[in-house]
Amino acid sequence: MSISDFITDLLNPDLAFLPKALAIAVMSSIVCGVVGCYVVLRGMAFIGDAVAHAVFPGIAVAFVLQGSLVLGGAVAGVATALLIAIFSQNRRVKEDSLIGVFLVAAFALGIVIISQAPGYAGSLQQFLFGSITGIPDRDLYLVGGTGLVILGLVLALHKEFVAVCLDREMSRSMGLPVFWLDIVLYVLVTLAVVISLQTIGNILVLALLITPAAAARLLTDRLSVMMLLAPLIGAASATVGLYLSWSHDTPVGGTIVLVATAVFLAAWLFAPRHGLLTRRWRRQAGNGSLADDRSPGPPSGLAGMHDTTEVVR
Amino acid sequence: MRALEIEQLDVDLGGRPVLRDVRLNLDRGELVGLLGPNGAGKTTLLRAILALIRTRNGRVLVEGRPARPGRSAIGYVPQRHEFTWDFPISVEQAVMSGRAGRIGLLRRPGVGDWRAVGDALDRVQLTGLRRRPVGELSGGQRQRVLVARALALAPSILLLDEPFTGLDMPTQELLGDLFISLAQEDRAVLMTTHDLVAAVDACTRLILLNARVIADGRPADLQDAELWTRTFGVSATSPLLTLVKAA
Numbered sequence: 001m002s003i004s005d006f007i008t009d010l011l012n013p014d015l016a017f018l019p020k021a022l023a024i025a026v027m028s029s030i031v032c033g034v035v036g037c038y039v040v041l042r043g044m045a046f047i048g049d050a051v052a053h054a055v056f057p058g059i060a061v062a063f064v065l066q067g068s069l070v071l072g073g074a075v076a077g078v079a080t081a082l083l084i085a086i087f088s089q090n091r092r093v094k095e096d097s098l099i100g101v102f103l104v105a106a107f108a109l110g111i112v113i114i115s116q117a118p119g120y121a122g123s124l125q126q127f128l129f130g131s132i133t134g135i136p137d138r139d140l141y142l143v144g145g146t147g148l149v150i151l152g153l154v155l156a157l158h159k160e161f162v163a164v165c166l167d168r169e170m171s172r173s174m175g176l177p178v179f180w181l182d183i184v185l186y187v188l189v190t191l192a193v194v195i196s197l198q199t200i201g202n203i204l205v206l207a208l209l210i211t212p213a214a215a216a217r218l219l220t221d222r223l224s225v226m227m228l229l230a231p232l233i234g235a236a237s238a239t240v241g242l243y244l245s246w247s248h249d250t251p252v253g254g255t256i257v258l259v260a261t262a263v264f265l266a267a268w269l270f271a272p273r274h275g276l277l278t279r280r281w282r283r284q285a286g287n288g289s290l291a292d293d294r295s296p297g298p299p300s301g302l303a304g305m306h307d308t309t310e311v312v313r
Numbered sequence: 314m315r316a317l318e319i320e321q322l323d324v325d326l327g328g329r330p331v332l333r334d335v336r337l338n339l340d341r342g343e344l345v346g347l348l349g350p351n352g353a354g355k356t357t358l359l360r361a362i363l364a365l366i367r368t369r370n371g372r373v374l375v376e377g378r379p380a381r382p383g384r385s386a387i388g389y390v391p392q393r394h395e396f397t398w399d400f401p402i403s404v405e406q407a408v409m410s411g412r413a414g415r416i417g418l419l420r421r422p423g424v425g426d427w428r429a430v431g432d433a434l435d436r437v438q439l440t441g442l443r444r445r446p447v448g449e450l451s452g453g454q455r456q457r458v459l460v461a462r463a464l465a466l467a468p469s470i471l472l473l474d475e476p477f478t479g480l481d482m483p484t485q486e487l488l489g490d491l492f493i494s495l496a497q498e499d500r501a502v503l504m505t506t507h508d509l510v511a512a513v514d515a516c517t518r519l520i521l522l523n524a525r526v527i528a529d530g531r532p533a534d535l536q537d538a539e540l541w542t543r544t545f546g547v548s549a550t551s552p553l554l555t556l557v558k559a560a
Contacts, residue, residue: 041397156419157418159410159421159422160413160418162400162413163410163413163414165397166396166400166402167391167396169360169365169389169395170389170391170395170411170462171413172363172365173382173383173387174413174414175381175382175383175414176413176414220401221401221448222401222402222403223401223402226401
């Protein structure tokens with residue numbers, strides 16, 4: 001199917017679910033891309049995974065009660081995030097073990113709840129792997145509104161999040177409420193995950209959070225650029241993924257994730273400064289001139305010495 | 314008024330006594346080395362001064378007032394490994410992050426904030442590298458970024474936790490000179506260190522700590538070997554004593 005056919009389908013009133021799915025996929029991948037930058041930089045991918053699983057019982061309850069899936073997922077996800085944050089104050093059990101405990105427990109609870117609903121097998125698949133059909137209009141507004149709130153909070157608290165990411169102890173000594181900032185960040189991650197569940201599915205949602213941000217990290221050493229690139233990569237992957245899924249009749253969540261993964265691999269190989277192949281090419285071209293080589297890590301030998309001697313006086 | 318007064322400070326961690334009856338004063342212009350073995354409570358003392366942990370007994374006064382996070386004029390320079398060096402951020406932004414608490418919620422850095430960051434970078438001679446990502450700096454440069462971040466708050470007290478660890482001798486000497494001149498510019502500087510030679514060389518005063526203050530005085534006054542063997546729990550023939558005497 002050509003791209004113009006895809007656009008025709010998007011505008012076809014009989015296929016109204018298609019533009020809705022595109023809108024939700026793009027909105028949620030933008031939000032996930034931005035929030036994912038913190039997740040990647042703080043190394044809290046496992047928390048993202050936990051939250052993604054934790055929203056499942058909420059969705060199951062909402063499904064059984066015929067309520068809003070987004071709302072049900074949000075309640076369960078936020079509750080689990082708070083539980084992890086509170087339990088992790090006791091340092092006898094480490095955070096990753098707690099996450100392990102709660103994410104599986106929440107997922108188990110979800111499975112038990114949803115098995116009570118008649119004909120659950122089909123819906124189960126929809127939750128786990130995502131779907132582009134059957135998105136109610138109110139979810140469109142819910143996702144858009146929630147996304148704006150998330151981005152607003154990120155903008156408002158960016159300076160504080162960065163300070164805590166860099167150095168928790170110093171942030172405490174400055175009087176920043178580190179515990180509460182952690183909770184807000186957990187809740188933001190949860191909400192970003194929940195609004196992405198519809199199209200991408202419960203299992204794959206982590207990719208929307210991590211992959212674009214990780215690819216963006218490879219492409220730049222500037223946080224502001226990274227936080228623009230990640231949502232861009234996410235939105236592009238969502239659009240291309242939906243197109244490929246529609247034209248080849250593949251599962252939408254899986255296709256979007258594979259597109260994003262392809263972008264990540266390309267960045268890993270060809271990123272201007274940190275790419276594997278670019279570094280190799282530069283080494284061959286530059287004959288190992290130290291001044292130009294700014295590979296990650298402390299500068300080697302001469303470059304470092306030069307900077308030190310500069311300030312000797 | 315003294316920059317820092319600590320009176321009869323007791324601190325327990327996990328039910329165990331870590332600091333007992335610690336008393337010490339710090340004046341502007343002093344560079345004081347806090348020495349002691351691992352587990353002596355050096356970092357705990359710094360955290361108590363920053364009011365980050367609950368004390369069992371005693372008082373910490375910063376410029377005459379009880380210490381409070383974000384309110385007291387203390388610049389904190391943690392150990393280098395506390396900082397996330399692979400974060401995609403430039404030197405000047407890293408230094409600016411030290412002002413996040415002072416700028417306040419929902420506000421962006423203003424002219425005054427950038428001026429403070431510029432002055433701090435000038436002071437540690439990193440102005441030429443201010444746009445460099447922090448991950449590309451050498452160990453000595455990283456230490457100076459952390460010092461600049463603390464200086465960006467224009468503190469009257471500077472707390473340095475193990476600033477010399479993992480650095481070569483020329484870099485240590487440079488940093489030692491920097492700390493001396495920072496103290497001479499009307500600041501009180503307190504640093505923990507395992508580097509006895511550098512400490513004896515640079516500091517105006519040494520405090521030997523092992524849960525209690527064992528000794529407190531000018532390096533020249535701490536010749537008694539017994540003080541050192543008691544603090545560090547080493548034998549009378551330990552090379553540590555030769556080291557201190559030689560320095």
